[in-house]
Amino acid sequence: MDGRREDLLPLHRAVELPMTMHHQSHTAVDLLALDHVALSPQDPEAMARFLCEAIGLHELERAGGSIVVGTEDHATKVVLSASDGPSEPGALVRLILRVSDPQRALAALPPDTDVEEDVPGSLVLTGPEGLGIGLTFMAAGVPEYDLDDVVLRVADPEDIRVALAELGCVPRGHSLHVADKGISLEQGGGISERPLLRHVAVRVASVEAVATQGRERGLEIDESADGSIAIVLPGPERLRLSFVE
Secondary structure (H helix, E strand, O other), rough: OOOHHHHOOOOOOOOOOOOOOOOOOOOOOEEEEEEEEEEEOOOHHHHHHHHHHHHOOOOEEEEEEEEEEEEEOOOOOEEEEEEOOOOOOOEEEEEEEEEEOOHHHHHHOOOOOEEEEOOOEEEEEEEEHHEEEHHHHOOOOOOOOEEEEEEEEEEOOOHHHHHHHHHOEEEOOOOEEEEOEEEEEEEOOOOOOOOOOOEEEEEEHHHHHHHHHHOOOOOOOEEOOOOEEEEEEEOOOOEEEEEEE
Protein backbone atom coordinates (compact mmCIF):
# COMPACT_ATOMS: atom_id res chain seq x y z
CA MET A 1 0.00 0.00 0.00
CA ASP A 2 1.46 3.39 -1.00
CA GLY A 3 -0.30 5.44 1.69
CA ARG A 4 -2.34 7.62 -0.70
CA ARG A 5 -5.68 8.17 0.99
CA GLU A 6 -7.48 8.81 -2.27
CA ASP A 7 -6.84 5.18 -3.21
CA LEU A 8 -8.71 3.83 -0.20
CA LEU A 9 -12.37 2.95 -0.54
CA PRO A 10 -13.90 2.17 2.86
CA LEU A 11 -16.33 -0.67 2.26
CA HIS A 12 -17.08 -2.98 5.19
CA ARG A 13 -17.23 -6.70 4.54
CA ALA A 14 -18.76 -9.01 7.10
CA VAL A 15 -16.31 -11.36 8.77
CA GLU A 16 -16.89 -14.91 7.58
CA LEU A 17 -16.96 -17.58 10.24
CA PRO A 18 -17.37 -21.32 10.08
CA MET A 19 -20.76 -21.65 11.73
CA THR A 20 -23.78 -23.80 12.29
CA MET A 21 -26.99 -21.91 11.65
CA HIS A 22 -29.17 -21.37 14.70
CA HIS A 23 -32.64 -19.90 14.52
CA GLN A 24 -33.65 -17.15 16.90
CA SER A 25 -35.61 -18.53 19.83
CA HIS A 26 -39.36 -18.04 19.47
CA THR A 27 -39.39 -16.86 23.09
CA ALA A 28 -36.71 -14.22 22.53
CA VAL A 29 -37.59 -10.75 23.77
CA ASP A 30 -37.96 -7.87 21.32
CA LEU A 31 -34.82 -5.76 21.14
CA LEU A 32 -35.78 -2.22 20.11
CA ALA A 33 -32.40 -0.63 19.38
CA LEU A 34 -28.72 -0.71 20.17
CA ASP A 35 -28.69 2.07 22.77
CA HIS A 36 -24.96 2.71 23.25
CA VAL A 37 -21.48 1.28 23.48
CA ALA A 38 -19.69 1.93 26.79
CA LEU A 39 -15.89 2.22 26.87
CA SER A 40 -13.45 2.60 29.77
CA PRO A 41 -10.38 4.49 28.52
CA GLN A 42 -7.78 5.73 30.96
CA ASP A 43 -8.17 9.21 29.46
CA PRO A 44 -11.81 9.84 28.43
CA GLU A 45 -11.05 13.46 27.48
CA ALA A 46 -8.44 12.41 24.91
CA MET A 47 -10.71 9.76 23.46
CA ALA A 48 -13.65 12.18 23.28
CA ARG A 49 -11.47 14.69 21.40
CA PHE A 50 -10.40 11.99 18.95
CA LEU A 51 -13.96 10.81 18.31
CA CYS A 52 -15.27 14.36 17.88
CA GLU A 53 -12.41 16.16 16.14
CA ALA A 54 -10.90 13.36 14.05
CA ILE A 55 -13.92 11.14 13.44
CA GLY A 56 -16.88 13.53 13.37
CA LEU A 57 -19.04 12.58 16.34
CA HIS A 58 -20.43 15.24 18.68
CA GLU A 59 -20.26 15.65 22.44
CA LEU A 60 -23.82 15.08 23.63
CA GLU A 61 -23.57 15.35 27.40
CA ARG A 62 -21.51 14.90 30.54
CA ALA A 63 -23.08 13.15 33.48
CA GLY A 64 -21.91 11.12 36.46
CA GLY A 65 -18.27 11.43 35.48
CA SER A 66 -18.91 10.09 31.97
CA ILE A 67 -18.67 11.78 28.58
CA VAL A 68 -21.27 10.83 25.98
CA VAL A 69 -20.41 11.37 22.31
CA GLY A 70 -22.42 10.36 19.27
CA THR A 71 -24.41 11.45 16.25
CA GLU A 72 -26.52 14.59 16.43
CA ASP A 73 -29.76 12.59 16.39
CA HIS A 74 -28.49 10.40 19.28
CA ALA A 75 -28.97 7.26 17.14
CA THR A 76 -25.37 6.35 17.95
CA LYS A 77 -23.91 6.96 21.41
CA VAL A 78 -20.53 6.07 22.90
CA VAL A 79 -20.24 6.47 26.67
CA LEU A 80 -16.72 7.11 27.99
CA SER A 81 -15.92 6.47 31.67
CA ALA A 82 -12.41 6.53 33.13
CA SER A 83 -10.69 3.30 34.04
CA ASP A 84 -8.31 3.07 36.99
CA GLY A 85 -5.35 2.24 34.78
CA PRO A 86 -4.26 1.75 31.16
CA SER A 87 -6.93 0.01 29.09
CA GLU A 88 -6.37 -2.56 26.36
CA PRO A 89 -8.61 -3.28 23.35
CA GLY A 90 -9.29 -6.80 24.63
CA ALA A 91 -12.28 -8.28 22.80
CA LEU A 92 -13.14 -5.04 20.99
CA VAL A 93 -11.70 -5.15 17.48
CA ARG A 94 -13.37 -2.01 16.16
CA LEU A 95 -16.48 0.13 15.89
CA ILE A 96 -17.57 0.51 12.26
CA LEU A 97 -19.29 3.77 11.32
CA ARG A 98 -21.32 4.70 8.26
CA VAL A 99 -20.31 7.53 5.94
CA SER A 100 -22.00 8.74 2.77
CA ASP A 101 -18.81 10.21 1.26
CA PRO A 102 -15.71 8.09 1.99
CA GLN A 103 -13.25 10.47 0.36
CA ARG A 104 -14.59 13.44 2.34
CA ALA A 105 -14.35 11.39 5.56
CA LEU A 106 -10.73 10.54 4.74
CA ALA A 107 -9.90 14.15 3.97
CA ALA A 108 -11.34 15.24 7.33
CA LEU A 109 -8.93 13.05 9.29
CA PRO A 110 -5.81 14.67 10.79
CA PRO A 111 -2.77 14.24 8.50
CA ASP A 112 -0.96 12.00 10.97
CA THR A 113 -3.86 9.53 11.35
CA ASP A 114 -2.72 5.96 10.73
CA VAL A 115 -5.12 4.70 8.05
CA GLU A 116 -4.81 1.29 6.44
CA GLU A 117 -6.71 -1.45 4.71
CA ASP A 118 -7.11 -4.37 7.09
CA VAL A 119 -8.53 -6.55 4.32
CA PRO A 120 -9.28 -5.57 0.71
CA GLY A 121 -12.10 -3.05 0.72
CA SER A 122 -12.10 -2.43 4.48
CA LEU A 123 -10.72 0.83 5.84
CA VAL A 124 -9.60 0.96 9.46
CA LEU A 125 -7.74 3.37 11.71
CA THR A 126 -6.56 3.24 15.28
CA GLY A 127 -7.38 5.81 17.93
CA PRO A 128 -6.21 6.40 21.50
CA GLU A 129 -5.62 3.34 23.69
CA GLY A 130 -5.93 1.01 20.71
CA LEU A 131 -9.53 1.89 19.82
CA GLY A 132 -10.19 0.50 16.34
CA ILE A 133 -12.46 2.46 14.01
CA GLY A 134 -13.77 1.37 10.61
CA LEU A 135 -15.58 3.43 7.97
CA THR A 136 -18.11 1.88 5.64
CA PHE A 137 -19.93 3.48 2.73
CA MET A 138 -23.67 3.97 3.16
CA ALA A 139 -26.02 5.70 0.74
CA ALA A 140 -27.01 9.28 1.51
CA GLY A 141 -29.88 9.70 3.92
CA VAL A 142 -28.38 8.00 6.96
CA PRO A 143 -26.78 10.02 9.76
CA GLU A 144 -23.09 10.58 9.15
CA TYR A 145 -20.93 8.37 11.39
CA ASP A 146 -23.92 6.31 12.53
CA LEU A 147 -22.83 3.02 14.08
CA ASP A 148 -22.99 0.12 11.64
CA ASP A 149 -21.26 -2.75 13.44
CA VAL A 150 -19.43 -3.71 16.63
CA VAL A 151 -16.68 -6.22 15.81
CA LEU A 152 -15.61 -8.49 18.68
CA ARG A 153 -12.84 -11.09 18.94
CA VAL A 154 -13.77 -14.04 21.14
CA ALA A 155 -12.48 -17.52 21.90
CA ASP A 156 -15.70 -19.27 20.85
CA PRO A 157 -17.75 -17.23 18.34
CA GLU A 158 -20.39 -19.94 18.03
CA ASP A 159 -21.18 -19.95 21.76
CA ILE A 160 -21.55 -16.17 21.76
CA ARG A 161 -23.59 -16.29 18.56
CA VAL A 162 -26.05 -18.77 20.10
CA ALA A 163 -26.34 -16.76 23.33
CA LEU A 164 -27.01 -13.51 21.45
CA ALA A 165 -29.63 -15.17 19.23
CA GLU A 166 -31.39 -16.64 22.26
CA LEU A 167 -31.51 -13.16 23.81
CA GLY A 168 -33.20 -11.71 20.74
CA CYS A 169 -30.42 -10.65 18.35
CA VAL A 170 -31.34 -11.56 14.79
CA PRO A 171 -28.84 -13.67 12.78
CA ARG A 172 -28.43 -12.07 9.37
CA GLY A 173 -25.55 -13.07 7.11
CA HIS A 174 -22.42 -13.34 9.23
CA SER A 175 -23.56 -10.91 11.93
CA LEU A 176 -26.24 -10.68 14.57
CA HIS A 177 -28.44 -7.61 14.46
CA VAL A 178 -30.30 -5.34 16.83
CA ALA A 179 -32.58 -3.35 14.52
CA ASP A 180 -30.23 -1.86 11.87
CA LYS A 181 -26.97 -2.35 13.76
CA GLY A 182 -24.79 -5.45 13.81
CA ILE A 183 -22.51 -7.39 16.12
CA SER A 184 -19.84 -9.39 14.28
CA LEU A 185 -17.66 -12.06 15.85
CA GLU A 186 -14.08 -13.02 15.04
CA GLN A 187 -12.18 -16.05 16.27
CA GLY A 188 -9.33 -15.30 18.66
CA GLY A 189 -8.34 -14.33 22.16
CA GLY A 190 -9.65 -11.06 23.50
CA ILE A 191 -8.99 -11.35 27.22
CA SER A 192 -7.63 -8.29 29.04
CA GLU A 193 -7.19 -7.29 32.68
CA ARG A 194 -8.58 -3.83 31.87
CA PRO A 195 -10.68 -4.21 28.71
CA LEU A 196 -11.59 -1.05 26.83
CA LEU A 197 -15.13 -2.33 26.22
CA ARG A 198 -17.38 -2.08 29.29
CA HIS A 199 -20.58 -3.22 27.64
CA VAL A 200 -22.89 -2.98 24.66
CA ALA A 201 -26.31 -1.67 25.73
CA VAL A 202 -29.61 -2.60 24.10
CA ARG A 203 -32.95 -0.83 24.57
CA VAL A 204 -35.88 -3.13 25.29
CA ALA A 205 -39.55 -2.78 26.19
CA SER A 206 -39.14 -4.85 29.36
CA VAL A 207 -35.92 -5.37 31.30
CA GLU A 208 -37.71 -7.89 33.50
CA ALA A 209 -38.57 -10.01 30.44
CA VAL A 210 -34.88 -10.08 29.54
CA ALA A 211 -33.92 -11.04 33.09
CA THR A 212 -36.44 -13.88 33.01
CA GLN A 213 -35.07 -15.05 29.68
CA GLY A 214 -31.52 -15.00 31.00
CA ARG A 215 -32.38 -16.91 34.16
CA GLU A 216 -34.19 -19.59 32.16
CA ARG A 217 -31.02 -20.12 30.14
CA GLY A 218 -28.73 -20.16 33.16
CA LEU A 219 -26.87 -16.98 32.20
CA GLU A 220 -25.14 -14.77 34.76
CA ILE A 221 -27.15 -11.62 35.46
CA ASP A 222 -26.07 -8.38 37.16
CA GLU A 223 -28.86 -6.07 38.30
CA SER A 224 -28.25 -2.34 38.86
CA ALA A 225 -29.98 0.09 41.17
CA ASP A 226 -31.05 2.19 38.17
CA GLY A 227 -33.23 -0.64 36.88
CA SER A 228 -30.91 -1.82 34.12
CA ILE A 229 -29.45 -5.30 33.98
CA ALA A 230 -26.41 -6.82 32.33
CA ILE A 231 -26.06 -10.38 31.13
CA VAL A 232 -22.55 -11.81 31.13
CA LEU A 233 -22.09 -13.83 27.96
CA PRO A 234 -20.36 -17.22 28.10
CA GLY A 235 -16.62 -17.32 27.52
CA PRO A 236 -13.39 -16.13 29.13
CA GLU A 237 -13.90 -12.57 27.85
CA ARG A 238 -16.97 -12.11 30.11
CA LEU A 239 -18.60 -9.76 27.62
CA ARG A 240 -21.49 -7.80 29.07
CA LEU A 241 -24.72 -7.10 27.21
CA SER A 242 -26.62 -4.41 29.12
CA PHE A 243 -30.37 -3.82 28.78
CA VAL A 244 -32.20 -0.55 29.43
CA GLU A 245 -35.80 0.64 28.98
